Amino acid sequence: MHEHHPAASGHRPTLAEVAQRAGVSRSTASLAFSGAGPVSDATRARVFAAAESLGYGGPDPVARSLRSGRSGVIGVVIEERVRDAFRDPMNIAMLDGLSDGTSSLGTALLLLPDTDEPESQAPRRPGPIETAAMDAVVLVGCSTRLDRPVSVLRRRGIPIVAIEAKPMEGVLEIALDNREASATAARHLYELGHRDIAVVTLPLGPQHAAGPLSADWQEEATSYTAAQRLSGVLDVYTTLRGWMAPASSTASGIAAGRALLSDAEHRPTAIIAQSDLLAVGILRAAEELGLSVPQDISVVGFDGIRLDGYGPWNLTTLVQPAVEKGRAAGIGIARLLAGETPKPTLLRCTFRRGATTAAPRATD
Amino acid sequence: MHEHHPAASGHRPTLAEVAQRAGVSRSTASLAFSGAGPVSDATRARVFAAAESLGYGGPDPVARSLRSGRSGVIGVVIEERVRDAFRDPMNIAMLDGLSDGTSSLGTALLLLPDTDEPESQAPRRPGPIETAAMDAVVLVGCSTRLDRPVSVLRRRGIPIVAIEAKPMEGVLEIALDNREASATAARHLYELGHRDIAVVTLPLGPQHAAGPLSADWQEEATSYTAAQRLSGVLDVYTTLRGWMAPASSTASGIAAGRALLSDAEHRPTAIIAQSDLLAVGILRAAEELGLSVPQDISVVGFDGIRLDGYGPWNLTTLVQPAVEKGRAAGIGIARLLAGETPKPTLLRCTFRRGATTAAPRATD
DNA sequence: CTGAAAGCGCTTACAG
């Protein structure tokens, strides 16, 4: 290190100063940094040397964005609390795929916690969804409040990609066959002979309270994913018991399992959980109640997470392509930004039979 | 909705057009949106009406940033893969606290995967750490490669806050008493009578490969957190066996547990894991090998995560204030941006005795 | 391969 850097505090050098020091024009200096135009090696070297001697940190991204029209930022709308959003391994896997699918664009992901409070009528102070600089935004359909972000982003003219959300005008859809996949699981149970089943759903609406499914769940449902998965089961079983979990977690699964399995008189012979985490909780509740799986109760999950962190179970479940969802969203964004009009993507789940489902005990 | 919005595609209206339509100057229109200056109610209403009729989406954040010097973005440097970074519940909790601590600033978090490849000598193409617009950046010290981001960000003049990282010039430190806390755990075991213990560490360096701790771990260690925790144990036990896990996960814990516990001849009487996830894996390996905890082997974790998702254990561990780390970083950033020079923060862990530690069996 | 000019859309002092 034989170059010296002027006071780190105080004045930050600009490209103009670098250009002046190098004895070239601003345009040439700009080209040297961006690599977008033809610059002779000698000139480039002079520019870099000048930058080095001034301690120049590279072109100001904000000024660059203003001129170029690109911010290099992709927004991701998540639930209000980061910790809630990332409790679900599927969200993490999706984010991983998204990060992967967009990194070649040179963009980074901006976390946008959706702090919508359904109760509050007060005009909320604008948050990042309203004001952040972004080239595109990804919405996730298991969220329960998508309408407001969509309308804000539309008006801002920001391209929107939505994963597992209901089809919306002007929103690029990355769909999962939630309904068909759930129907497959239901059919599996039906064919095994189950006639009395229960479904434990993900949060269907914004309230996120545990309890039996209400009769009018359909009107209240704002989570497309949860509603579609439930519909898939109802395509096979017209009557069933429903329990809504407040979150996708083992704790919620345990609570659901206790509620559905405690009463030996009215115990379903099988439970379909809308996530593997819920299924793990149900399995644990069954264990706790002295029930054998799959002899006393069959359990089906959804997601296909690695369960080795949670226990010895070999869960029957639907394996969803979570990383692929994110990657597909990334590809969609790349096309959108390139000015193309990409078509919606439909991804499929795979049924995986494990050891947690079997024929019900013969009724006595 | 009786207003009509001009073609969503094509021209986006600007503040100047809104001002013209409202019959006011650009400055006044700007003030109406930002609320930063005194504007009469009537004028404000006229501006908003004009904006509404033009379908104006609000002031362009990039232009605003260029003028105001603030981007509203806080960067968070995470490990290369999003999924690796968020496998660790402590990172999620920290992020939650950070999101919480910074949201009042009206800022959002930008995920910066650190794609440093130690092997590659090629000049890497610049990523978001080099080019993204940010007001400040948070580094996390359990990462194993901090030097390059720090030097890049310093040169860019972006304020840096580092959580659990080695003290660095010009970097605001949010520290955890990792060494002292680990010494407390070690002392606990020593006082119970353990004389032959093993430590399972988090990744100490950038290579992330499982295996016995090498003698020269100290030179290789770039993860301050892992190194400090190990030093804390060494303050109490001058000799011990060490095993480095490639990640903080139950799977890595199982592998470590098998490696350390399989050989009955050379089995330690206690294991200190540098994370609860690792501890859970070790407990599972012990179970698998038919060992009783704490009779045959004592296990101590670190972090204090909720274990109810993982099993029935009541783990002896050190509870770290993970959410607080993030929140403290957020507060530090707020001060930094306000032009203050905040002092480093030191946060403390709490020892929690569970049921996984006891005196070793009397030797025969 | 290099330079002069224009302008991205906004906010900030400043003057009234």
Added chain:
DNA sequence: CTGAAAGCGCTTACAG
């Protein structure tokens, strides 16, 4: 409470 002026730092056509 409102307006005219300046300028944030850069990139992009365009001309040479």
